[in-house]
Structures are given as C-alpha cells and as structure tokens.
Amino acid sequence: MLKKAIVFLADGLEEVEAITPIDYLRRAGVEVTTVSIGSGEQVMGSHKIPIAADTTLEKLHVQGKDAAADWDAVVLPGGGVGSENLAASPGVGGFLKEMAGAGKLVCAICAAPAVVLAPLGLLQGRRFTCYPGMEDRVRGAQWSGDRVVIDGLFITSRGAGTAGEFARGIIGKLVGQAEADKLAESVLL
Template identity: 45%
Template sequence: MARVLIPLAQGCEELEAVTVIDLLRRAGVEVVTAGLEEGPVTCSRGVVLVPDTTLEAVLGDDFDMVVLPGGLPGADHLNEDPRIIRLLRQMADQGKYTAAICAAPKVLARAGLLQGRRATSYPGVLDALDLPDTVRDEEAVVADDRVITSRGPGTAMDFALELIEKLAGRDQRATVEAALVRP
C-alpha cells in the first residue's frame, strides 16, 4: 500500500487538504497528516484540523509521496520551513513523488524541483518567481514525471484523482471517481 505524507501548516487551504486526504484514503492509500508543530491546525477559512502527528516525528519515515496543500499563509509557512525543503529534495533524489496545489508549488520551486519542468499553480504564484526554466501551464493538473501540481480549491478533486492514479493505478482512480458521482 502506498504511503503519503501531507504536512499541514497554519493557514492551509482546508478544501485542498481535506479533499486530498479523503480521496486518497478512499483509494486505500495510507495518509499521514503532520503538523509543522504540535496541536491543531487552523486553516485559512477557520476550519480546525487535527494532524495525526508532527512533522518532526515522521521525518525519518518512508513515504511514496509528499503532498503540499496551498492556501495562505499556509504555503508561506511550508516555504519557510527548512525541514520541508530538505524533505522535498530527499523525496526527489529518491525518485519519489512530490505534489503541490494552489500557492504551494512555490515551495517545490524553492526546493529546485520545478527547474526544467511544466507546472501550474494558483494564478500569479509561479509568475511572481524567477523561474526561467519552468514552463507555466494553466491546466487544472500538470504531471511532469514525478512532480504534480494543480491550480487551486476548484481543482482539488482532479488533483487528488491524479495522485490516486499515480499511486494506485487507473482502475483504482476510476473506482474512486465513480463513487463520487461526478458529472
């Protein structure tokens, strides 16, 4: 079974975090949520999430993918945390998946993971960065090798389904998607 880490920072976008957590778990993926510090995380719209653990407690664990929810100031907190940057680089060096949605692709950029890749983000986020070797895309979800990015809250379901496909295959994605009764 695939194992995914979702770091939760104060001010993260709850729709993105919960959608990804929920759909991955529906697909049978083991999801570990980890707060940057101990205690509940208050999201950007005031929803309170209780992480499974802390980031510090799982830094030595093995994961197949790390997924960064966006939202502000959540993405800024992820971007400023050296543990997150080291973790992303380590995952990439091991040939594992890294994924980010909304404002969080800027964290992938800071870690150097968007260099020479196609990526998307919330409008303007990547444009504000000096990324001459990154092709900015406006698709809902962009998968370039083992780096997956997405636009924002409205694309969270498509993003989560793409993550399922990468981790568990097309059939599992179709099974989860059918049960969602999407148009």
C-alpha cells in the same frame, strides 16, 4: 503493496486542498499520515477551520520516519499563508528534496508549487501549474493553464476547485488509473 503518503499541514492552509486529497487517497486504499509542521497536532486553516494532524514533523523525526524511504508520495496543500509557512520550514524543504532525489511522487496545489517547490529548484525544467498569478514567481519552468499538470513524478494543481482532480491524479500515479477512475465515479467527480 500498500502505498504511503505524507501530507504536510501548516497554519493558514486552504482546507479543501488538504482534506480532499487526504479523504480521496484514503478511499483509494493509500495509507495517509497527516503531519503538522508546528509544535502541536492542531492546525488552523485559512478559513478558521481547525484540523487535527496525526503527528508533528518533530515527532516524525524522533520516530525515525522522516526519510524518503518511508513514503511513496508527499502532498502539499496550498493557501497563501500555509504555503509561506511550509516554505519557511527547513524540515519540509529537506524532506521535499530527498523525496525528489529518491524518485518519489511530489504533489503541490495552489500557491505551494510557486512558493514551496520553485525556491527549492524542484520545478526547474518542468511543466507545472499553480494558483493564477503565482506563476510569475517561478523561473526556469513552463507554466500551464491546465487544472492539473503531471510531469513525471511531480503533480501540480491550481486551487481549491481542482482539489478532486488533483487527488485523482495522485491516485492514478500511486495505485493506478483504474483505481483513480473508480474513485472518481464513486464521488461523482
């Protein structure tokens, strides 16, 4: 059965943390839809690299494809400004709560675990990791210095340098460890 993942993109995102999971998930056969939370499809990364999203959150809503039942996983790239922009979006917050409530995979890297997931209460009682120093913003969860932390259906990671491992963890949960290992070998991860 084809697995489907949604990746939210916001201005100020860390480009590597967005593109690496998108690329690796697609290589592993996951149907990935990139969604700009802004008014247009183009998103500007923190290093001034423009990224073209497949659609916008508004268009996804109009099409009726913004329900947890439509997806198997959600991925949140980090970047300080990008994470703040994701956190400021009521549509993203509601979607994340719905995904968690439906038992779907929720994945966040860099600042996103602390800035986006924690304020929504989604890390409560869980193990997590994030960009070094951001863990002080999180209450009621257990921080780990591991590069990637998988706690049930939540996957968190530390930053741009761990993006490949983060994607591998997502693939392992979505399509199986054999596919994750195969991908890792093919890209020399």
